[in-house]
Amino acid sequence: MRVNPYYSNNTSDPNVHHVQSDCPTGQQISAENKRFGTNGYPKCKQCAAK
Structure with a gap:
C-alpha cells in the first residue's frame, strides 16, 4: 500500500526514501x-519496482 514518503536519518542507512x-x-x-x-x-x- 502506498504511504506518505519517509526516510531514515540514521547515517548508516542508505540515502533513499520509501x-x-x-x-x-x-x-x-x-x-x-x-x-x-x-x-x-x-x-x-x-x-x-511497485
Whole structure:
C-alpha cells in the first residue's frame, strides 16, 4: 500500500526514501530514526519496482 514518503536519518542507512508500507528495507527503520518526506533522496529500488 502506498504511504506518505519517509526516510531514515540514521547515517548508516542508505540515502533513499520509501513509499510502500510493505517495503522490507523501510520496515527496518526504527521509529526514532523515521522522518517523513523525501529529503531529496531517490525512491528505494523495492518501492520503485511497485
